[in-house]
Amino acid sequence: MKLRPMPRATAKEHKKLVRTSIKAGTNILVIGGGHAGLCAAISAREAGASVVLLDAAPESMRGGNSRHTRNLRAMHTEPTATLTGQYEAEEYWQDILRVTGGETNEALTRLVIRESYPLLDWLSERGVKFQPSLRGTLSLDRTNAFFLGGGCALINALYRHATQIGVAIHYEKEIEHVELSDGTFRWAETKAGETFRAGAAVLACGGFQANTDWMVEAWGDAARNFLIRGTPLNRGYVLRDLMAQDVLTKGDPRQCHAVAIDARAPKFDGGIVSRLDSVPFGIVVNRAAKRFYDEGQDFWAKRYAIWGRLVAMQPEQIAYSIIDHKMHDLFMPSVFPAITANSIPELAAQLGLDASALTDTISQFNAAASEATCDHTILDGRTTTGLQPNKTNWAQPLDQSPYHAYPLRPGITFTYLGLKVDHHARVQINEDTAAPNLYAAGEIMAGNILGKGYCAGTGMTIGGVFGRIAGINAAAGLTI
Amino acid sequence: MSDTIVITEIRSEARRTFEICNACRYCEGFCAVFQEMTDHRTFKDATLDHLANLCHNCTACFHACQYKPPHEFAIDVPQVLAELRPQTWQEHAWPPSFARLLERRGVSISLLIASVFSLFLGLSLALIDQNILTAQHIGSGAFYKIIGHGTIVLLAGAASLWAIVAMCVSANRYRQSQAFRDNSLHSASVRTAWRSVLHDIFYLRHLGGGHDEGCNEDDDRFTNLRRYFHHLTMWGFLLCFAATSVATVYELLLGWQSPFPHTSLPVLLGIFGGIGLLIGPLGLLYLNAKRDDLHGMSVAFIVLLFLISLTGFGLLILRETSAMGTLLAIHLGLVLAFFVTLPYTKFVHAIYRTLALIQFHRIS
Ligand SMILES: Cc1cc2nc3c(=O)[nH]c(=O)nc-3n(C[C@H](O)[C@H](O)[C@H](O)COP(=O)(O)OP(=O)(O)OC[C@H]3O[C@@H](n4cnc5c(N)ncnc54)[C@H](O)[C@@H]3O)c2cc1C
Ligand code: SF4
Ligand code: SF4
Numbered sequence: 001m002k003l004r005p006m007p008r009a010t011a012k013e014h015k016k017l018v019r020t021s022i023k024a025g026t027n028i029l030v031i032g033g034g035h036a037g038l039c040a041a042i043s044a045r046e047a048g049a050s051v052v053l054l055d056a057a058p059e060s061m062r063g064g065n066s067r068h069t070r071n072l073r074a075m076h077t078e079p080t081a082t083l084t085g086q087y088e089a090e091e092y093w094q095d096i097l098r099v100t101g102g103e104t105n106e107a108l109t110r111l112v113i114r115e116s117y118p119l120l121d122w123l124s125e126r127g128v129k130f131q132p133s134l135r136g137t138l139s140l141d142r143t144n145a146f147f148l149g150g151g152c153a154l155i156n157a158l159y160r161h162a163t164q165i166g167v168a169i170h171y172e173k174e175i176e177h178v179e180l181s182d183g184t185f186r187w188a189e190t191k192a193g194e195t196f197r198a199g200a201a202v203l204a205c206g207g208f209q210a211n212t213d214w215m216v217e218a219w220g221d222a223a224r225n226f227l228i229r230g231t232p233l234n235r236g237y238v239l240r241d242l243m244a245q246d247v248l249t250k251g252d253p254r255q256c257h258a259v260a261i262d263a264r265a266p267k268f269d270g271g272i273v274s275r276l277d278s279v280p281f282g283i284v285v286n287r288a289a290k291r292f293y294d295e296g297q298d299f300w301a302k303r304y305a306i307w308g309r310l311v312a313m314q315p316e317q318i319a320y321s322i323i324d325h326k327m328h329d330l331f332m333p334s335v336f337p338a339i340t341a342n343s344i345p346e347l348a349a350q351l352g353l354d355a356s357a358l359t360d361t362i363s364q365f366n367a368a369a370s371e372a373t374c375d376h377t378i379l380d381g382r383t384t385t386g387l388q389p390n391k392t393n394w395a396q397p398l399d400q401s402p403y404h405a406y407p408l409r410p411g412i413t414f415t416y417l418g419l420k421v422d423h424h425a426r427v428q429i430n431e432d433t434a435a436p437n438l439y440a441a442g443e444i445m446a447g448n449i450l451g452k453g454y455c456a457g458t459g460m461t462i463g464g465v466f467g468r469i470a471g472i473n474a475a476a477g478l479t480i
Numbered sequence: 481m482s483d484t485i486v487i488t489e490i491r492s493e494a495r496r497t498f499e500i501c502n503a504c505r506y507c508e509g510f511c512a513v514f515q516e517m518t519d520h521r522t523f524k525d526a527t528l529d530h531l532a533n534l535c536h537n538c539t540a541c542f543h544a545c546q547y548k549p550p551h552e553f554a555i556d557v558p559q560v561l562a563e564l565r566p567q568t569w570q571e572h573a574w575p576p577s578f579a580r581l582l583e584r585r586g587v588s589i590s591l592l593i594a595s596v597f598s599l600f601l602g603l604s605l606a607l608i609d610q611n612i613l614t615a616q617h618i619g620s621g622a623f624y625k626i627i628g629h630g631t632i633v634l635l636a637g638a639a640s641l642w643a644i645v646a647m648c649v650s651a652n653r654y655r656q657s658q659a660f661r662d663n664s665l666h667s668a669s670v671r672t673a674w675r676s677v678l679h680d681i682f683y684l685r686h687l688g689g690g691h692d693e694g695c696n697e698d699d700d701r702f703t704n705l706r707r708y709f710h711h712l713t714m715w716g717f718l719l720c721f722a723a724t725s726v727a728t729v730y731e732l733l734l735g736w737q738s739p740f741p742h743t744s745l746p747v748l749l750g751i752f753g754g755i756g757l758l759i760g761p762l763g764l765l766y767l768n769a770k771r772d773d774l775h776g777m778s779v780a781f782i783v784l785l786f787l788i789s790l791t792g793f794g795l796l797i798l799r800e801t802s803a804m805g806t807l808l809a810i811h812l813g814l815v816l817a818f819f820v821t822l823p824y825t826k827f828v829h830a831i832y833r834t835l836a837l838i839q840f841h842r843i844s
Contacts, residue, residue: 060550067546070506129691131509148690149544150506156543156700271546273503273553333521335503 029198032205034064036442038158039467047475056174065230069151071144073457082130103451127157183429200437207415208236218253225317232268248420251447258308261411277331282323289357296393324398338404366397416447425470439470510690532564533836536686538695574649586776598813639819646823673841709763716756723749757789781825
């Protein structure tokens with residue numbers, strides 16, 4: 001892949017700025033103020049370092065993707081206040097192994113799993129509140145601890161704590177260049193040329209999903225139709241800059257967490273509410289009004305993350321989930337109202353699809369579906385026969401008007417290509433050496449654990465665990 | 481803009497808000513509002529009114545919201561519910577025009593009514609005997625040398641009767657709009673529900689922010705200040721109410737006449753209650769002012785409570801001096817104004833919120 005280095009200030013401007021903006025006593029610079037960055041900054045500060053944390057966002061939009069989250073996945077050997085049953089390290093490992101198809105670093109993943117349990121208390125002690133137990137919808141109470149009030153409440157608590165213990169926080173500082181020499185971190189620089197020197201740096205500035213140019217480079221023009229579920233600021237400038245300096249990376253630029261979301265969501269920051277759960281309740285067609293994948297392959301919670309990719313492969317990266325009236329109230333309400341019509345041709349007209357093609361698809365589907373009522377609480381095996389592809393569970397004819405449709409587009413949560421790190425969270429400069437004072441945590445290195453696939457709640461766990469490791473090691477490294 | 485347009489606009493903003501919240505549900509753990517919300521797919525007017533009255537305005541959900549402004553969804557649950565809440569009270573108030581008037585000019589109208597009563601009391605007495613207001617009156621029955629016992633009973637009785645009738649009518653209208661479910665009052669589940677309702681009310685559970693550490697005031701920090709001030713106000717009010725009730729029993733049933741000694745039950749209850757009513761309302765006024773949440777109905781209520789308590793203490797301290805007559809006229813004027821305006825002030829939140837909690841606990 002051809003890399004364009006990011007624009008920088010001229011050498012002269014640069015010298016002047018370095019002189020004027022060296023922050024006296026800044027031992028550790030943390031770039032990115034999401035969950036990972038905050039965990040790093042707090043850990044480093046608590047270990048005695050003086051810490052400056054920079055975030056590209058204004059204060060009102062701080063917290064990156066982390067502000068959109070709701071839980072993290074934690075191992076536990078017995079029930080806790082917030083988690084039911086037990087979730088042993090081995091089961092956790094098997095889950096990761098399964099979703100990644102083995103594209104993971106076992107040592108680092110086991111480290112994340114081991115540290116996920118103490119992370120809960122560590123966060124609680126710093127003001128993060130967890131929800132006792134949830135009333136259903138996601139049935140994740142065994143594996144995932146839910147933040148009371150969601151990620152934004154968690155972020156608020158961590159910012160509050162960081163401020164209290166004396167982390168210096170600067171908003172609206174978007175770093176575009178990280179200066180390395182001899183594989184050692186020297187300073188970081190914003191587009192305006194403001195520089196921040198420090199003895200060590202932790203990079204916690206997320207993936208590059210919000211960088212449309214880069215996404216297009218990886219995906220082609222299809223990427224222009226992707227929606228970005230989280231912050232518009234995770235543009236991967238720092239990652240890109242380090243790649244230009246030949247720092248090692250891990251992962252494939254096309255790998256990411258991509259879910260099918262409502263196409264009417266905003267381009268950025270639509271977050272959780274653009275989620276759509278209607279797919280297993282009906283059929284999904286593309287622009288040609290043709291079905292293209294088994295809508296009933298498994299429970300939606302296990303399948304929503306493959307549908308982003310499926311829709312991305314369709315013409316114009318759009319698809320339509322179509323249900324009939326009897327299904328309308330069976331899933332969590334969506335924030336955007338269904339597009340509704342009394343007949344299939346009318347619905348096709350509203351969606352801009354070919355009416356006869358859609359009628360054909362639906363009548364073929366109905367003819368192949370089973371008449372019996374399906375049971376959405378189990379994999380009921382009510383399959384169509386003779387279709388290409390078949391719907392293998394919950395296949396019931398669409399025959400009750402009005403008909404409802406929701407448009408779907410790929411919604412990118414975060415990209416997996418990132419910096420390769422070691423178990424001290426140090427950035428690998430090359431196969432043999434790690435930078436002595438440059439660390440990475442969170443999305444920017446999640447690819448070490450998640451080569452592909454996803455297990456709900458691991459994003460925040462990776463950020464929290466590696467954030468803490470990075471912070472502690474960065475602080476300890478200074479005294480060596 | 482007409483009142484119906486205003487309330488329709490507020491409701492449609494509340495509906496938009498809850499449609500987004502219902503797809504998100506991150507705030508589920510905070511309070512009853514979000515638990516109730518998840519039982520609905522669409523939001524009828526009555527449901528929105530109910531949610532508004534369930535909300536205690538702790539603002540936890542605002543600070544925790546990833547969609548708060550400047551996000552384009554611009555979600556602010558406590559704000560829209562705070563706007564809707566007094567509208568629901570006004571819509572069900574009886575007579576409604578009084579409520580609207582008070583919302584617009586709460587403080588001035590209450591104080592005007594208080595002054596009218598005070599002047600009336602003062603003047604009518606001065607007409608009888610010019611010295612009566614300024615002379616010293618000591619000993620049992622001294623108050624009634626100033627203002628006849630019958631007059632006080634009549635005025636207070638009429639004012640409180642008015643308040644009770646007006647509030648019953650409003651409460652009933654609200655109940656009807658909510659289509660309350662009828663539960664057999666003897667079933668065990670209703671008894672537990674009542675226990676939860678009383679616990680929620682007297683513990684002010686929903687001012688705990690879902691974790692008992694309190695509300696957000698200036699920023700995303702939690703503080704129980706609002707809860708403490710509310711407790712002082714609520715208990716202060718209840719103690720003063722008890723003081724008056726005991727005094728009434730003493731006078732009407734036992735035939736003892738006020739003023740009672742400093743160590744008597746009504747005076748002690750009044751002192752403790754009065755202290756609560758000096759600190760609590762001031763605290764709430766201060767917190768509300770910081771939030772820029774000063775509605776006519778609530779300020780009038782808070783100010784009257786405070787002034788009643790202040791003049792009450794004045795009376796206690798100066799009751800053996802010549803200032804007593806004037807003070808008594810002012811104090812009673814305020815008390816009468818308090819009762820006359822009661823069905824239209826923030827006081828009614830106690831009724832609506834109790835009804836909302838009853839509904840919440842019975843349904844769930
Ligand atoms: C809608 C949604 C829901 C999710 N739900 C969950 C969930 O429930 N559980 C879970 O585990 N994961 C969830 N995730 C994934 C999770 O958000 C991420 O894995 C996690 O937040 C990563 O944390 P982070 O600190 O690395 O990144 P972020 O939280 O995104 O923080 C990165 C920060 O860096 C800043 N930044 C970026 N570039 C620069 C720069 N050049 N200079 C300075 N600052 C910069 C950004 O402004 C941002 O504040 C969800 C993601 C989304 C989008
Ligand atoms: S207030 Fe915000 S975070 Fe809370 S449920 Fe509503 S949309 Fe979600
Ligand atoms: S009580 Fe608090 S958390 Fe609940 S809706 Fe009102 S402001 Fe939000």
